[in-house]
Amino acid sequence: MSIVLYHHPFSRASTVVWMLEEALVEHELRFVDILKGEQKNPEILALNPMGKLPILTDGDTVVTEVAAIGLYLADRYAPGRLAPALDDPARGTYLRWSFFAPSVIEPGSMAKAAGWAYKPGQAGWGDHESMIRAMESAVAGRDFLLGEKFSMADVIFGGTLRYMLRFKMIEATPAFSAYSERLGARPALQRAEARNAKIASEHGLDRT
Ligand SMILES: N[C@@H](CCC(=O)N[C@@H](CS)C(=O)NCC(=O)O)C(=O)O
Numbered sequence: 614m615s616i617v618l619y620h621h622p623f624s625r626a627s628t629v630v631w632m633l634e635e636a637l638v639e640h641e642l643r644f645v646d647i648l649k650g651e652q653k654n655p656e657i658l659a660l661n662p663m664g665k666l667p668i669l670t671d672g673d674t675v676v677t678e679v680a681a682i683g684l685y686l687a688d689r690y691a692p693g694r695l696a697p698a699l700d701d702p703a704r705g706t707y708l709r710w711s712f713f714a715p716s717v718i719e720p721g722s723m724a725k726a727a728g729w730a731y732k733p734g735q736a737g738w739g740d741h742e743s744m745i746r747a748m749e750s751a752v753a754g755r756d757f758l759l760g761e762k763f764s765m766a767d768v769i770f771g772g773t774l775r776y777m778l779r780f781k782m783i784e785a786t787p788a789f790s791a792y793s794e795r796l797g798a799r800p801a802l803q804r805a806e807a808r809n810a811k812i813a814s815e816h817g818l819d820r821t
Pocket of ligand 1: 623624626664666677678680715
């Protein structure tokens, strides 16, 4: 099988399983025990010098970074369905919120949770209130980021939001909860969650 996801159910690779389920592409999951430090083994470092998951290989192509993996899979395997065409004006909104997740939501939420001292005017993720306002503007009054049409941007942005809500790093608002519930109703997300849970249980992992 040409697509391999180096995976652990308690890592961001769990979101990539949702991406693969949405893209409907054949793939293999290869378990890497991050709780035992296997992500620092030489064969993993050869693929990702960061020693982190997820890593997706497609033949000789190596893609790391959740958002990059999502954009790659959508462009390559579901163009027009999960990714707007290159000449579609919706592509701007699609890219905007896809990049917002790792560039703003992740560091912004971490900065708040860890109490980092920083200058919002110098940090790319700005201040927490502005970040929440921007996120609400992206999802309020529409089904998905692009309106009625679901896209890979919803997996990237929505996957990050759902994680932050689950671990209470972002406060639930009516708009966030409604959006998160819409995503939760997607069969692909439900299949991915079931697969991640099954793998966790097969390895005796318990999140509680
Ligand atoms: N920026 C990366 C973050 C990757 C990351 O931090 N992965 C975590 C699991 S969610 C990991 O592998 N941690 C183990 C380690 O750093 O040793 C992405 O978006 O994929």
